[in-house]
Amino acid sequence: MPKLPTLLYTAAQTRALDHIAIQEQGIAGLELMTRAGQAVFGQLSDRWPEAVHIAVFCGAGNNAGDGYIVASLALQAGLSVTVYSIVATETLNGDALTAYQAYFALKGHVEPFQPEQPIVADVIVDALLGTGLNKALAGIMAQAVQGINASQIPVIAVDVPSGLNADTGAVMGCAVVADCTVTFIGLKQGLFTGQAADYCGEIVYDGLAVPDAVFEQVPSATYRVTGARLPPRYRCSHKGHYGHVLVIGGDQGYSGAVRLAGEGALRVGAGLVSIATRSEHASLMNMGRPELMCHGVGSANQLAKVLDKASVIVVGPGLGRSAWAKELFIALINAINVIDAKKPLIVDADALYLLANARIKNPDWILTPHPGEAARLLHISTPEIEQDRFEAVAAIQARYDGIAVLKGAGTLIASEHDIAVSNTGNPGMASGGMGDVLSGVIAGLVAQGLSLEEAARQGVYLHGLAADKATEHYGERGVLASDLMFFLSQVVA
Structure with missing residues (x-):
């Protein structure tokens, strides 16, 4: 994985980057989703090589699509996989639906999430919510987040820990406490301040091979500080x-x-x-x-x-x-x-x-x-x-x-x-x-x-x-x- 970039982006700016990559660079949305899923599964495999059973928590949007890609890759690698869905799979659409169908074709198993049901897994993949969160979590979504945190099972988050605001780093009611967060294309500014340090774990970045020309079209006024050398001292200074x-x-x-x-x-x-x-x-x-x-x-x-x-x-x-x-x-x-x-x-x-x-x-x-x-x-x-x-x-x-x-x-x-x-x-x-x-x-x-x-x-x-x-x-x-x-x-x- 590349080192973390310097520039940081808001959720809206990241969506703009996605749009330009798809519309102007001709990279299909499903291809970006596939690359994201591969990045997450690669990190999962490297960090927990002894893991046998993977639990993937999926919501309704593209973040869920990333989760279904991870689930398919895990199945193909011979792992045991359970997807816990917070929504009825019939409500999926677009690329997320395509990713689900590919997982289903592999005879992948999906269970509706039940709050009282214990989670049995070596690693949890958090693919519940992405960058579009704008209100506090409630209902079944909050229960899923609380269940993940209560399980004490290692967690890898897809793009952003669910419940963490990607723009501010504030927790929206409750949020997944991840051991690792794999984030894509635009490095989200909310991952680096506020309460984020207690929820993201190690942050890993993957640009999904999006060309530099895409980033040049979306200027950012927020960035990470990196160390700079101080001016040298002359020998004759005082x-x-x-x-x-x-x-x-x-x-x-x-x-x-x-x-x-x-x-x-x-x-x-x-x-x-x-x-x-x-x-x-x-x-x-x-x-x-x-x-x-x-x-x-x-x-x-x-x-x-x-x-x-x-x-x-x-x-x-x-x-x-x-x-x-x-x-x-x-x-x-x-x-x-x-x-x-x-x-x-x-x-x-x-x-x-x-x-x-x-x-x-x-x-x-x-x-x-x-x-x-x-x-x-x-x-x-x-x-x-x-x-x-x-x-x-x-x-x-x-x-x-x-x-x-x-x-x-x-x-x-x-x-x-x-x-x-x-x-x-x-x-x-x-x-x-x-x-x-x-x-x-x-x-x-x-x-x-x-x-x-x-x-x-x-x-x-x-x-x-x-x-x-x-x-x-x-x-x-x-x-x-x-x-x-x-x-x-x-x-x-």
Whole structure:
């Protein structure tokens, strides 16, 4: 199977690709269905070579047709096959009907699905629903999905796990939990964010030999982030060539947040990092990490003294919501408009809370909310954010300008023109301080000359990659945000 492509598509765009392949390239729909079935059966055979009995769950559409192709191939390979149909087979039509008839001609067995009936199989093929799902599953379809999940039998999903929205990655009531998802032609964007990570298993792609000319006719504005080499360093360079990051935050009890952000910036290569924090934190922080230049800042006037030297600013880690925090945030917003309208700003954590009440636009900042913070920025609920993360990150970008980063499994990075998805990272990152490190990493990349868009994309990618390496060492429980520092140095090398 080919590696995963970079471009991602919506369900509608994928249907357009299918249409062009059939109408303009002369590839019969049944031929595409046959290729899809062969791709799934090939993966099934490779992953579960000892499997003897295959259960195929089929619905009514072309996804079901793919399932009947898989069932026929399994029969021809000498396997025992049972197809569980959610609909009466007389209702099938088009290519799906043809695929069923071919299976029937092989004396294939079809049973109407009965919710109380135990599923006996070595592997289940999920061919219930494809990309056309637009409402929550109910009735017999939901019962079939619940039965598959309750069986604890390995599952391979055809194109999309049934019940998962192919556009958003949201679960529509319930969804099949697959061990592997084999997806075709257009790589669906919903497989890479939202709840998809818990339902897709390993994602395998097959383009079904559709010519490149087909893809050229359906432009996509969504893509996966891949790693990019950072610009090389000249032998005669010095710290002044790699920018000066200023991190503002660290109210009472939260000094660790600014230190994590500052060290994150250093670890990815920022030339200099200053910290503006509570006076009582400054000397202690400098003892623990002497490379950080720590300044005690008690008022807006004192903050002004350290702003000029910075080439990029991070505000928010450990900032809090006190009068001190609000004074510094307002002073910063006013100052960057006076000092330098182009001075980049990364806004995180409590600074996002303050921003939500300000409704300011700035083309020169990066906002890095998690779903709860995103909900506050848009004045909606967190579940509404998670229902369509693509729509949410685009709305944040449109409302506040600049670059918006919506954190979570499948972090999204939105510019005015497109949305990128990063799939590095793992559940071990569900611990305090990880977001602080990310804001510092992004700032460190901006300081070294990357554009805001590229710094956000590569910052998210590298941050997640460092976490993946950390969990290889520590496991997915108990990883600390500070554990990423060593691995950040590795992944940017």
